[in-house]
Amino acid sequence: MPGPRWGNARWRWVLVFAGLALLFVPTYVDIYRVFWSLERGPQGPIILATILWLVWRQRAALRECTDAPAAPGIALVVAGLLLYVPARSQSIYLLEVIAQIPILLGGVWLTMGREGLRRLWFPIALIVFLAPIPGSLLDQVLLPLKGWVSATVDTTLHLLGYPIARDGVVLTIGAYSLLIADACSGLNSMVALSGIGLLYVYLAGHTSRAHNITLLLSILPIAFLANIIRVALLVLITYYRGESSGKAFHDHAGVLEVALAFGGFFAFDHLLMLLHRATRAPRSFVPARHTS
Amino acid sequence: MSASTRPLMLVLAMLLAAAAAWYFTPRAMPAHGVMPLADVVPRQFAEWRELDAPVNAIDPRGQRPGETDPEAPYDDVLMRSYVNARGDVVMLALAYGRHQRQEVKIHRPELCYTSQGYSILQQSSATLALSAQPAGAGAVQGARMLVSAPGRSEAVSYWIRIGNLYSTNAWKTRAHIFTEGMQGRVVDGMLVRVSQIVPDAGAAGPARFEVQERFLGDLVHAMPADARRLLIGGDAT
Numbered sequence: 001m002p003g004p005r006w007g008n009a010r011w012r013w014v015l016v017f018a019g020l021a022l023l024f025v026p027t028y029v030d031i032y033r034v035f036w037s038l039e040r041g042p043q044g045p046i047i048l049a050t051i052l053w054l055v056w057r058q059r060a061a062l063r064e065c066t067d068a069p070a071a072p073g074i075a076l077v078v079a080g081l082l083l084y085v086p087a088r089s090q091s092i093y094l095l096e097v098i099a100q101i102p103i104l105l106g107g108v109w110l111t112m113g114r115e116g117l118r119r120l121w122f123p124i125a126l127i128v129f130l131a132p133i134p135g136s137l138l139d140q141v142l143l144p145l146k147g148w149v150s151a152t153v154d155t156t157l158h159l160l161g162y163p164i165a166r167d168g169v170v171l172t173i174g175a176y177s178l179l180i181a182d183a184c185s186g187l188n189s190m191v192a193l194s195g196i197g198l199l200y201v202y203l204a205g206h207t208s209r210a211h212n213i214t215l216l217l218s219i220l221p222i223a224f225l226a227n228i229i230r231v232a233l234l235v236l237i238t239y240y241r242g243e244s245s246g247k248a249f250h251d252h253a254g255v256l257e258v259a260l261a262f263g264g265f266f267a268f269d270h271l272l273m274l275l276h277r278a279t280r281a282p283r284s285f286v287p288a289r290h291t292s
Numbered sequence: 293m294s295a296s297t298r299p300l301m302l303v304l305a306m307l308l309a310a311a312a313a314w315y316f317t318p319r320a321m322p323a324h325g326v327m328p329l330a331d332v333v334p335r336q337f338a339e340w341r342e343l344d345a346p347v348n349a350i351d352p353r354g355q356r357p358g359e360t361d362p363e364a365p366y367d368d369v370l371m372r373s374y375v376n377a378r379g380d381v382v383m384l385a386l387a388y389g390r391h392q393r394q395e396v397k398i399h400r401p402e403l404c405y406t407s408q409g410y411s412i413l414q415q416s417s418a419t420l421a422l423s424a425q426p427a428g429a430g431a432v433q434g435a436r437m438l439v440s441a442p443g444r445s446e447a448v449s450y451w452i453r454i455g456n457l458y459s460t461n462a463w464k465t466r467a468h469i470f471t472e473g474m475q476g477r478v479v480d481g482m483l484v485r486v487s488q489i490v491p492d493a494g495a496a497g498p499a500r501f502e503v504q505e506r507f508l509g510d511l512v513h514a515m516p517a518d519a520r521r522l523l524i525g526g527d528a529t
Contacts, residue, residue, distance in 0.1 A: 012299040015303045016302055016303055018303075019303045019306035019307060019310075020306065022307070023309060023310055023313075034395055064299075070298070077302065077305060078305070081305055081308075081309040084313065085312045085316060086316065088313035089315075089317045089318075089474070090316070090473045090474065091393045091395065091396075092394045092395075092470075093394075093395055103306075111299055167442060179407075179408070179409055
């Protein structure tokens with residue numbers, strides 16, 4: 001039966017979550033308005049939901065615990081809040097999001113101790129992938145990436161016999177011309193897809209270090225490939241079904257891209273496992289299901 | 293600290309931070325209130341008069357053809373074409389935003405043009421010598437560009453004023469918005485852009501830009517004083 005002490009503890013937590021909400025709900029409202037609601041894709045909300053899910057998954061194991069010395073936790077929280085104040089007041093969204101990381105790490109350390117931190121460091125670290133990249137930084141990286149994406153799509157479809165031509169970042173296919181815009185070139189989605197890759201590696205939970213490193217190295221190529229496939233599909237749908245179908249696809253392609261990337265990691269992971277088994281047990285006639 | 297005080301200390305620290313963030317949020321809006329631009333920019337000045345049928349210029353707000361960024365920071369935009377007696381046609385684009393933020397600022401023309409399929413053939417920063425510039429105003433730091441897309445080339449001169457700064461560098465601009473903001477001041481921003489369609493971007497000599505600079509000088513000179521501050525900054529008197 002929950003006694004008065006339980007009640008106190010619960011109220012303390014309600015207050016902590018209210019404090020976090022006071023700091024960061026406005027942040028996410030702003031980021032949604034300025035970044036996520038535009039056509040930069042649903043990757044941000046997907047990652048946010050995943051973070052919340054990862055935390056929720058651990059809820060039963062989280063206990064209030066103060067086995068950790070206070071000093072490092074206080075240092076982290078204070079550093080995070082000192083970053084938050086100028087970032088929030090001057091709307092520097094990138095730093096606003098990043099400030100959550102030390103605040104949450106320090107808060108978990110102070111209240112739930114080492115065990116809490118061990119369970120929650122990964123979802124907290126994933127917050128990095130929610131950070132919107134400022135326009136001036138983005139512009140410097142975007143142009144070459146845009147060029148690569150449109151060049152790869154152009155070459156591939158050309159080899160497949162489609163009437164496609166490219167002038168800079170403008171792709172012409174049949175009667176249509178498509179501009180590979182900022183959002184399409186997908187630097188934002190590359191960042192978010194990298195987060196999804198890390199998430200996959202975390203959830204897959206392989207013990208082999210070589211396996212994990214190979215998976216980590218595959219993240220950027222797979223994210224790039226998912227991006228290429230999305231643009232190629234957009235071009236093909238426009239070619240076969242007209243501009244309005246292309247636009248409809250474009251507006252929802254982000255979900256597809258996340259699915260493609262996740263599928264890509266899954267396929268590559270299983271390919272690695274197959275190779276591993278093949279090299280480990282070449283004489284085995286039995287499917288090696290039991291080894292996992 | 294006991295188990296019960298740690299969460300409470302956290303809450304207290306977070307409340308303090310939220311209050312501090314609220315305190316440092318800039319609220320003092322810039323004094324300029326001369327609007328709309330269409331009323332303060334003369335239709336005829338010096339040797340220039342407005343063309344009745346304006347040339348179809350690149351919208352300074354546009355991210356992509358036909359799309360206007362819903363978060364674009366513009367409160368007023370003016371696009372006109374002018375012509376002089378010798379037949380030089382100049383497209384003028386003014387874009388004003390009262391509240392410039394770190395991530396929501398006036399778009400730089402080079403990005404505007406590239407995002408609409410133009411390639412930048414040449415770009416250089418330039419101190420624009422506005423011949424008729426009123427005494428006391430500093431030199432205007434701007435840029436010149438030659439851009440081209442299939443079927444159309446343009447010579448472009450522009451400057452961007454953000455607060456008291458001619459914005460030539462993204463990080464300096466951010467720093468200016470930040471330091472002004474921490475002192476409670478919202479900074480405004482104005483893009484002043486002129487462009488001309490040129491037959492061959494490669495062949496556009498310096499004379500091209502000379503016409504544009506003369507136009508800009510005439511324009512700034514012809515503006516009423518308080519409206520002129522919108523374009524080139526300077527203290528209100």
